[in-house]
Amino acid sequence: MASSNHTHGGDPAFVLLTDAYPACLDEPQALCQTLSKTCAPILGFTPSISCVSLPPAGQWTGNDLSEHLHACHQDGASAVFILPLLLDFSITQKTIFIETINQTRRDHPEMNIFYDDPDPCHPLLVQAFVDHICTYLHHTNTLPQNTALMLVASGHGDPAGRAKSYQFMRLLWEHLSLAQADVAFLRHEKKPLPEQLACAAQTPYRWILVPHLLFEDDHAEYTRIIYKDFCKKHPLADNWILCNSLGLTEHLSAWMQQRLTALWNAHREKTAKRIPSPRHNKNAQPVSCIHGPDGTLPIRDLEGPVPHTHTYQGATIAEIHDTDALSRLFQSFGITSDPVFVKVTWHGYATGTYTDPIALDKLLSALPGRAVLLEGHTIGRNLGETSWDWNTESKAHRTWIRDQDQEYLKRTGLQDVIDHHDAHYLNVTEAYWDGQCSNPSDIAGRLEEAGHKSSHPELCRFIPKLLLDHASNDFISFARFKGHTRLSISNCFGLIPAPLRATWHGPNITYFARVCCEMAKIYSTLFNPFGLVESLNVAIRWNRQGLYRSRWGHYDLIPNPGLITLSHGLPGADVLASRLQGQNVRKSAFFDVVERELGLPAVACEKEIDDALKRKFA
Numbered sequence: 001m002a003s004s005n006h007t008h009g010g011d012p013a014f015v016l017l018t019d020a021y022p023a024c025l026d027e028p029q030a031l032c033q034t035l036s037k038t039c040a041p042i043l044g045f046t047p048s049i050s051c052v053s054l055p056p057a058g059q060w061t062g063n064d065l066s067e068h069l070h071a072c073h074q075d076g077a078s079a080v081f082i083l084p085l086l087l088d089f090s091i092t093q094k095t096i097f098i099e100t101i102n103q104t105r106r107d108h109p110e111m112n113i114f115y116d117d118p119d120p121c122h123p124l125l126v127q128a129f130v131d132h133i134c135t136y137l138h139h140t141n142t143l144p145q146n147t148a149l150m151l152v153a154s155g156h157g158d159p160a161g162r163a164k165s166y167q168f169m170r171l172l173w174e175h176l177s178l179a180q181a182d183v184a185f186l187r188h189e190k191k192p193l194p195e196q197l198a199c200a201a202q203t204p205y206r207w208i209l210v211p212h213l214l215f216e217d218d219h220a221e222y223t224r225i226i227y228k229d230f231c232k233k234h235p236l237a238d239n240w241i242l243c244n245s246l247g248l249t250e251h252l253s254a255w256m257q258q259r260l261t262a263l264w265n266a267h268r269e270k271t272a273k274r275i276p277s278p279r280h281n282k283n284a285q286p287v288s289c290i291h292g293p294d295g296t297l298p299i300r301d302l303e304g305p306v307p308h309t310h311t312y313q314g315a316t317i318a319e320i321h322d323t324d325a326l327s328r329l330f331q332s333f334g335i336t337s338d339p340v341f342v343k344v345t346w347h348g349y350a351t352g353t354y355t356d357p358i359a360l361d362k363l364l365s366a367l368p369g370r371a372v373l374l375e376g377h378t379i380g381r382n383l384g385e386t387s388w389d390w391n392t393e394s395k396a397h398r399t400w401i402r403d404q405d406q407e408y409l410k411r412t413g414l415q416d417v418i419d420h421h422d423a424h425y426l427n428v429t430e431a432y433w434d435g436q437c438s439n440p441s442d443i444a445g446r447l448e449e450a451g452h453k454s455s456h457p458e459l460c461r462f463i464p465k466l467l468l469d470h471a472s473n474d475f476i477s478f479a480r481f482k483g484h485t486r487l488s489i490s491n492c493f494g495l496i497p498a499p500l501r502a503t504w505h506g507p508n509i510t511y512f513a514r515v516c517c518e519m520a521k522i523y524s525t526l527f528n529p530f531g532l533v534e535s536l537n538v539a540i541r542w543n544r545q546g547l548y549r550s551r552w553g554h555y556d557l558i559p560n561p562g563l564i565t566l567s568h569g570l571p572g573a574d575v576l577a578s579r580l581q582g583q584n585v586r587k588s589a590f591f592d593v594v595e596r597e598l599g600l601p602a603v604a605c606e607k608e609i610d611d612a613l614k615r616k617f618a
Helices: 026-043 064-074 091-107 123-139 159-176 193-200 218-233 235-239 250-273 323-333 357-366 395-412 414-420 428-433 440-449 457-462 488-495 509-526 571-580 589-597 602-606
Strands: 013-018 048-053 079-084 112-115 147-153 180-185 206-211 289-292 295-298 315-319 340-343 371-375 424-427 474-480 528-534 538-542 548-550 553-559 563-568
Touching: 013 026, 013 064, 026 048, 026 250, 048 064, 064 091, 079 250, 091 112, 112 250, 123 159, 123 206, 123 250, 147 159, 147 193, 159 180, 180 193, 193 218, 206 218, 218 235, 315 323, 315 571, 323 357, 323 563, 340 488, 357 414, 357 474, 357 528, 395 414, 395 428, 424 428, 428 457, 440 457, 440 509, 457 509, 474 488, 474 509, 488 509, 488 528, 488 571, 509 528, 509 589, 528 571, 563 571, 571 589, 571 602
Parallel strands: 013 048, 013 079, 079 112, 147 180, 147 206, 340 371, 340 474, 371 424, 474 528
Antiparallel strands: 289 295, 289 315, 315 563, 528 563, 538 553, 548 553
């Protein structure tokens, strides 16, 4: 019997395979619900998880696994991930499992099926059984040094499975410091349970019998029957302890969580490396569209502003596959000024982490007028080690820094894009060093007129005079998908002129968030602000074992997700981008500050986002 947890069309399905009785699936189903909740923040979407029974020797009729896989196909599941919850596959179970998988692949070649090979001696599983046994020892006031352990395993698998039972018994014995330990098998000719009980009766120890099972099945019942019959002939055995099967525990849940996420990540890594044949590519001509809370709208059908049904309180998620679609989206949001000021993300050479030529070209091609690109010098846009103090001696070495900046633009190909679109690059650090920044009292006055209180008034010293000549023009903070908080608001942090901004980072994330919000507040007061978080070429997924490395850690690249978030004002785009990457913005210290300083759109924080979009960044 399979639990009825159906998927939405195109979603992956996760299946826990157990040999529990069909009538005893309460605990496996509870495990499914627990895993769905605990894995959601890790995966970035809420997985659909079901459990299916696979009988050890055909005790009940029907092939639940085959029927469930067929149901997954009927529901349109893109892939099925199977995680066995059996500690020892019998020969029959293994045969049924493999034949069912192969037959399903023949019947539905378009549906991918993946499964893992679990380690029955995993430390989390061992600890789960140790805690389980300790509970019985505590309740019966039994000392470990006077106790012997008998692990009751099925033994109906192959020799490797029985060897794992011995290894598991040894691990339990060492963890618990018991006097003696042994293994008994229910369905194997060597060391059968009745003979092992008879041998145990010859020892001076109190024995604790531990079924090598996760959930109740026929082997648990068989163990009880054999033990009761033995007690009738050996009354002293009544003093022994017979444990129940393990059941649902925190360590079991953690073990399954690790397995599920590992299986999903392995699939994602293979998918990222695989280039599909054009013959089988159903999305050869994808359509640019807007993904809203009430459905999807092709951008080619967009006339005028984006309908409220397809925005999250002024913010939207869009899938962009052509420049015309991005241009039409800009028009619908009212991005029409000439020039448009664009804060790019150029902090260093780490592959994929900066605004690259492909993304910049798509942006500049879609803008209605000229673009003025804004950025400041940083310590990362250079080729060599420096021996001087960036805090105090940067200005004295500005020629070297400026040369390195130009070299960066040339090496990355960004200069070619800038020249092609006749864009202008304004470096705020150079303007500050040249004394070409506005009177801070003028900036403070504009903030006061707009009703804003400045938490860091010294930041008003960093606004180039040239910008005030175009006040009220459109301003786009052009950030990349590369984390939950490093988005369009924190992108404004780079408008602080100092190449080394460690002082402005402050002691904690709250201080950093306030500085970012203050810079965003200043530019939002001077201009018509828009937040744009993009994955037009690649996106970043942080991974400690990732292929790429930056000074912030290891990461992988997600090729061409094609999604952007766009909002009038910066918070909306950031909220949607953060949620797409699996973050709960209501539990973020960074967004707590943003809500106090700039406000958060409630709809963007709370309305449902399609899990299929989240999986692009999971």
